[in-house]
Amino acid sequence: MAGILLTCGYVALFLYLIARWRFFAVTGVGRRAIGALFLLKVAAGTVLWGVYTYYYTDRSTADIFKFFDDGNVMFSALPAHPLDYVQMLTGIGNDAPRFDERYYTVMNNWYRKYDTGYYNDAHTMIRYSAVVRLFSFGVYHVHTVFSAFLSLIGLVALYKIFIGFVPGLGRLLMAGLFLWPSVLFWGSAPIKEALLFLGLGLFLLQVFRWMKEPLPWTGWLLMLLGLLIQLGLKSYVLACMVPGLFALGWCRRTGDRHVLLKFGATHVIAALVIVVLPLVAPSLDVLAIIQQKQRDMLGLVAAMAPGSYIPTPLMEPTLLGMIRQVPHAFFLTFLSPLVTWDIGAMGLLGALENVLLLLLLPVAIFFAKPWSRIDLPIFLFCVAFCLILGLLIGWTTPVVGALMRYRVPMLPFYSMALLLIVDPHKLARWPLLRTP
Known part of the structure; x- marks a missing residue:
């Protein structure tokens, strides 16, 4: 009491x-x-x-x-x-x-x-x-x-x-x-x-x-x-956000011209830094860390046999090996909860959340405003963060139960990306969805 x-x-x-x-x-x-x-x-x-x-x-x-x-x-x-x-x-x-x-x-x-x-x-x-x-x-x-x-x-x-x-x-x-x-x-x-x-x-x-x-x-x-x-x-969440923040700051300081070029250049530079960094500081080999994280998770899977494991090949310890697993990584992050819907209440809840995640995209497109009215820098910031974090999670986490938790920081930014393309005037028929 x-x-x-x-x-x-x-x-x-x-x-x-x-x-x-x-x-x-x-x-x-x-x-x-x-x-x-x-x-x-x-x-x-x-x-x-x-x-x-x-x-x-x-x-x-x-x-x-x-x-x-x-x-x-x-x-x-x-x-x-x-x-x-x-x-x-x-x-x-x-x-x-x-x-x-x-x-x-x-x-x-x-x-x-x-x-x-x-x-x-x-x-x-x-x-x-x-x-x-x-x-x-x-x-x-x-x-x-x-x-x-x-x-x-x-x-x-x-x-x-x-x-x-x-x-x-x-x-x-x-x-x-x-x-x-x-x-x-x-x-x-x-x-x-x-x-x-x-x-x-x-x-x-x-x-x-x-x-x-x-x-x-x-x-x-x-x-x-x-x-x-x-x-x-979770320092990796911040790391996934940093390139987009730099690109967003660049756009805000210099104007919103050539936004796609600025975001593309920033993320290409970030990728090159990650590839070159081990040559300067071997202890900061990001690619090796990601590959080791996947091996550790697969070892944990072998020891504990979780019910929500999605069969995943061991990543080759090369840059090309990581690139080859990009499609599978995105599948794990954005689609795999649909596969494990039948493993219990948590699996069903995860699958329903994933259905919502997928359905909201065409709904947002249906209510979309003209492209010229979208705040492109903040939109690309949210999209880039979701994609990079989603890729990292998919590379390292073949267990849906853990994956659902790891992608939690991504979901608010996914929502924001969708709302940025929605035209409030097209929601006039549903006043409860709007605010003054």
């Missing part, structure tokens, strides 16, 4: 912040609607808890519990050894043998089974959980509420960026950002995706603001915070 009251208290606190904080005063959508979306996210995160409590019952392999449990181990240092707690949170001076003996070997996820030599993003989530533990008193659902609210901030930030490009489509934009099933479930639990949305929103809101006007020091701090969150969680 105490846990329920505490959880409800935090829900009430965040609803109050939504009602009072100026950040949530946005064009086209009222605060009550944002509050309702927050409650929906809390409910979705709670449903995910139920799935991993009563259906997938191996707590050690469920991300929603892995970071929570390891965060509790880190938090356990606070009463008797507060300096240890601070050192583990900051990563400063936390390499003494006692940290292994007391904490890290007790955790299940501090050390990778296969060390890649790169930052272990589980550390970020364990530290996050240890911080929220200060407020949760060990109640798991409080972590869900905090994560849902932080994710909400990030998604509202994305809304504030995009609404200026699609005036009159605020309700559709809000739905396209929030209501994908994968975004609702994976983006509302105490796992990486929720914090990733926070990082994306904070970072991009300030980047787009910077393209229009000089940033105050607070804007630079928020941009840095968003950047660090992304680097600490």
Whole structure:
């Protein structure tokens, strides 16, 4: 009962912040609607808890519990050894043998089974959980509420960026950002995706603001915070976005002439840098990292035999081998959930989401505005990000269950790309879809 009251208290606190904080005063959508979306996210995160409590019952392999449990181990240092707690949170001076003996070997996820030599993003989530533990008193659902609210901030930030490009489509934009099933479930639990949305929103809101006007020091701090969150969680998502951001900034600074040429040149240069980089810094061989990620995933498939595995040939360790797998990679990312619709409730939900993803494209084309009225730079930015991230996911992830989660950051940008081509005037027959 105490846990329920505490959880409800935090829900009430965040609803109050939504009602009072100026950040949530946005064009086209009222605060009550944002509050309702927050409650929906809390409910979705709670449903995910139920799935991993009563259906997938191996707590050690469920991300929603892995970071929570390891965060509790880190938090356990606070009463008797507060300096240890601070050192583990900051990563400063936390390499003494006692940290292994007391904490890290007790955790299940501090050390990778296969060390890649790169930052272990589980550390970020364990530290996050240890911080929220200060407020949760060990109640798991409080972590869900905090994560849902932080994710909400990030998604509202994305809304504030995009609404200026699609005036009159605020309700559709809000739905396209929030209501994908994968975004609702994976983006509302105490796992990486929720914090990733926070990082994306904070970072991009300030980047787009910077393209229009000089940033105050607070804007630079928020941009840095968003950047660090992304680097600490899923740096590859940021990497997939960087070429498009450079191209978009180029267009905004120099005018919107030759947009296709600017985007094409930027992405060709980025590809050449990736190919040449190992000659300068062998440890930054991006192609080898991608190929190794696929081999690791196929090895995991061989050990665990997941039901949603899609047979995938081993990628040849060459650039040509990667190019040959491009069609299969796009098939995995954009079509494979249709193949695994019959493996359970999650498979069916994933297939239905994929049907929606495919159907929305011809619907958007049917309601399209003239090409000359489309904001081409922002449209190409969204499309390029979706294609690059989709390609990377397809190259490395032949398991549909994992793939559905990894493509979560792509879905809001897919929605935005579609809305950019929609003509609001053609939606006059459906006033509920439009906003004043």
